[in-house]
Amino acid sequence: AQKVTQAQTEISVVEKEDVTLDCVYETRDTTYYLFWYKQPPSGELVFLIRRNSFDEQNEISGRYSWNFQKSTSSFNFTITASQVVDSAVYFCALGGGYQKVTFGTGTKLQVIP
Amino acid sequence: DTGVSQDPRHKITKRGQNVTFRCDPISEHNRLYWYRQTLGQGPEFLTYFQNEAQLEKSRLLSDRFSAERPKGSFSTLEIQRTEQGDSAMYLCASSWDDQPQHFGDGTRLSIL
Numbered sequence: 001a002q003k004v005t006q007a008q009t010e011i012s013v014v015e016k017e018d019v020t021l022d023c024v025y026e027t028r029d030t031t032y033y034l035f036w037y038k039q040p041p042s043g044e045l046v047f048l049i050r051r052n053s054f055d056e057q058n059e060i061s062g063r064y065s066w067n068f069q070k071s072t073s074s075f076n077f078t079i080t081a082s083q084v085v086d087s088a089v090y091f092c093a094l095g096g097g098y099q100k101v102t103f104g105t106g107t108k109l110q111v112i113p
Numbered sequence: 114d115t116g117v118s119q120d121p122r123h124k125i126t127k128r129g130q131n132v133t134f135r136c137d138p139i140s141e142h143n144r145l146y147w148y149r150q151t152l153g154q155g156p157e158f159l160t161y162f163q164n165e166a167q168l169e170k171s172r173l174l175s176d177r178f179s180a181e182r183p184k185g186s187f188s189t190l191e192i193q194r195t196e197q198g199d200s201a202m203y204l205c206a207s208s209w210d211d212q213p214q215h216f217g218d219g220t221r222l223s224i225l
Contacts, residue, residue: 004155035213045156045204045216091155100169101214103155 002027004094004104012110013082021077021107023092029053034068034075035093035101045091051075082111115139117217119205125223126195133191134220138207145188146214147180148204149173156204162188192222200224 003026013019025034036048049059051068059066063080079086089108095101118137126132138145143164148156159178161169164185174180177195182188192199202221206214 037216042218043202044218045206047213047215050213093155100158100161100171101156102158105153105155 002029002032002094002096002102004092004102006092006104006107008107009105010108010110012112014112015084016081018078018080019082019109021079021090021092021109023075023077023104025073025075025092025094027094027096029096031096033095035091035095036066036075036077037091037093037103038088039091039106040088048077079109082109084111084113087111117205117207117215119203119217119220121220122218123221123223125225127225128195128197130195131191131193132195132222133189134203134205134222136188136190136205136207136217138186138188138205139215140186142207142209142215143185144208144210144214145182146206146208147188147190148206150202150204150219151200159190195222195224197224 005024032053034051038046056068065078067076087110089106091103091106093101093103120135124132145162147159149159150156159171159174160180162182165182177193180190200223202219204216204219206216208214
């Protein structure tokens with residue numbers, strides 16, 4: 001069975017602070033994908049990143065960066081210099097070939113101006 | 114806008130009634146997925162289509178739920194004899210093969 005744990009239910013930061021969202025996963029598959037999605041108050045899930053289990057290289061995209069560590073089954077997400085527009089619920093997810101994606105319970109991020 | 118479209122956005126109905134939701138995927142996408150999301154939880158997979166074929170169904174999809182994608186384009190999700198526990202946001206997503214799934218805005222179902 002696949003499982004995704006996001007232990008942080010809610011996080012509040014002041015604008016311009018850095019924040020890291022934690023994600024720990026469990027799977028018996030040797031090949032899998034990890035995802036992060038953003039769900040703003042409007043409700044639509046927005047795809048942020050996909051990472052293949054064979055690629056442990058960290059990725060940076062603007063103010064976003066992701067740290068994938070297979071040894072600890074973690075896929076953490078850092079937002080640098082947070083902005084109010086980053087306020088949303090962020091979901092970490094795990095999938096095998098995209099047919100079925102298992103989501104975590106989400107971390108609600110509030111960025112205070 | 115050529116994103117995933119869901120209709121209606123909100124549905125309020127009495128317990129015991131039947132409801133049907135529609136999803137129009139991104140036109141060139143061959144895969145279509147339905148998820149359910151309850152308050153404070155992440156989306157839960159319900160079912161998945163490859164073109165018109167329904168290839169996987171979750172155990173969450175009871176006998177009262179049925180999904181179709183008759184021509185491999187739009188899809189419908191029907192819930193018969195609705196119950197209080199069916200209240201949730203129903204999300205549709207689509208993708209081209211193994212590319213990332215794109216989600217619609219969802220249909221929020223409220224059971225009175």
